[in-house]
Every structure is written in structure tokens, then in C-alpha cells.
Amino acid sequence: MTKVSIYTREHSTRRLTKAKSQTYPMGTIFVLRHGSKWKTLPKTTTTFSEATVAALQLEIALFTGAQQEAPKPATRSPKSDALTLEAARDIYTDNLRTKSERTRHAYGLSLKQFLHSCEDKPLSEITKQDLIDFHHYLKSDGMGDRTIANRVGNVVTFLRHFGIKDITIKVKYVEQKVRAYRPDELKALFGHATEDEWLLFQFFLCSGAREQEVMHAAKEDIDFVDGLFTVRAKDGWKPKDYEERETPLPDFLLDALKDRPSGLLFPTADGSPNGHMLRILKQLVQRAKLAGVWKLHKFRKSYATIQHRDGVDARTIQKRLGHSSLETTLAYLEGEEARSERSRKQVNGAFSMFA
16 A cells, blocks of 8 residues: 655745644645655645544555546646747746736746846756856846845746756845834824825734735725634735635724725725835825835734734734744744833843842
């Protein structure tokens, strides 16, 4: 009988770990392996015991012949030696049609610049020097190291798609520390906001939602009885990792949202998703004469930090933010300000027994 092994995989990664008989957190993905074949179990499989049952069922099916090895579907990934760089780019971008518009744009731009850097040639003739030259090309165009790392990484992923796995370079960059907004900054921001601006950025802050999630948030996503906002798929848009999640909202924000009409909560004048929220934020910051760099994504870090300081555990924050990895959530959490009154009370209480 064919042996079926059980693995776990994190969302949005290909990292597989041999599963053990233990309790796994919600959202864990179980994967079965038999020979060189892999089978991802549905999200309804939430425990190791359920995965074990699925593995045994698959073993029996393989042994009895009830489960036949399905033929591999045809893909548009011909051998690299039969393709030019431009042709391979067209095939790859076509294969990305199921990805988000932002992902397709990022890869499309990176490959366009790479093609401009080294010009069209057979894909099999791409060398490490081409990546080095691409790095210099982007640098001379005034791009920052983080952006260059992303663009080079996109090209490396593209090459691996066509079986070219030995050509890569590492672009180092200094990871910029992004802090959460301070309470005084947020109070000043909301103090200068119009009614619509106040509601928009309160929603960002109190929901911890991503920009795309706020853009597509609708009144029908709000449960006014239980006080929950649900991130769910819409026509033409899917949540990150294709996962829905629920986040509780404070009563004052729910009261303010009750008067909104049906449909999108923050649409443009023609009723479409608003892609200008960052511009609205920057205009408000300028009007309030606030210093520093203001970004929409910093509201998520502020949400996580405020929740954590109020006693919400990291696992719950991870679930509310929709992170597949707890490590990502922990990076969002800021420690208590050393000069704060709360820090003084904490340190006095912790060491008072030795006074």
C-alpha cells in the first residue's frame, strides 16, 4: 500500500513541515504526500486527526485503484531553450491572470524593465551577469534598494517558473522601521478631518483592514447586531489568500456607519471603489500641518499596537489582521513607550517587592 504522509504549509508560502500529532492553530493548511504527488486538503480539515483520516482514506483509494493518478494538465511553460525572453514574459504574464491586479502590475513592470535592461535574447542565455546589470540599471534610474530587491526578486521568480533555478543574486537593503501613529497624532488628524474623512480613517484605524479591503468594504459586510465587519469576496475582487475574516468594530463607529447607504462604504462619485484614499490622507495631513510620513498601512500597525496594549493576545490580533504567520503579526506590535505613565506603573509594580 502506498504510504501517504501529512505535512503543514503556511499561507502564501511553499514551506512544508512534517506534521506531528499535536494541536495546530486555526488556519493551518494540511497537505498529503504520496510519492511525488501532493494534495492540499480543504480548509474544513482543521486538526491533525482529521488529516490522518484523510491520509488513510487516500491510502485505501490508491491501494484499491479507486484513486487514479490524474494526468498533468497542459501548461504554458515550454522549455526555456525554445523561448526568447520577450515570449517567455508574455506567457508568464498571461499565466498571472488569476492574480490580483496589483500583483500582475508589479511583475509586468519588473519584466518590462528587465527586458529593456538586457534586450531580447533566448531565455536559456540569461546569466547571473544579466541580473547584476539589471541591478545597476535600476540603481542608475534612482530607485531605492528595497524597490530594487523587489524587482530583482520578481525576475528571479519568473526565471524559476521556466526551470532556471541556478541564476539569482541577493540585493541587500536596510529594513526601515515603521512605527505606529501616536495617540496625539491621531487626535490631531481626526480633529482636522471632515465628516467623510473622519469616518474613512476611523474605519482604517478601528478595523485594521488593508487598503484594498477598505476600498471594497460594503454596508452589507457590517453585522450591526454583533458589531462585526467581515472581509469577503466581491465580483472582480478577492481577499488576500482568498480568506474571509471577521473583525469587531467599536460601537461609536457602528453608529456612524448605520446612516451610510447600501453598497460600498467609501465609493467615488460614480460609485466605484475609491483608489485615491492615500491622496485624501495626505491632503488631510497637510491641512492639519502634521509632520512625518503618513501611510494607509500604518493604520494597521496602529490597530495592532493599540489592541495589544489593551490586553488582546497576539494570536487574536493575527486572526483579525488576516496574517498567515504569527511572526508577521509580532513585527506589527510595538513595545510600551519607555517614558509613558503605564511603563512607570509597570516597572514600579514589578520591582516593588525589593524596595
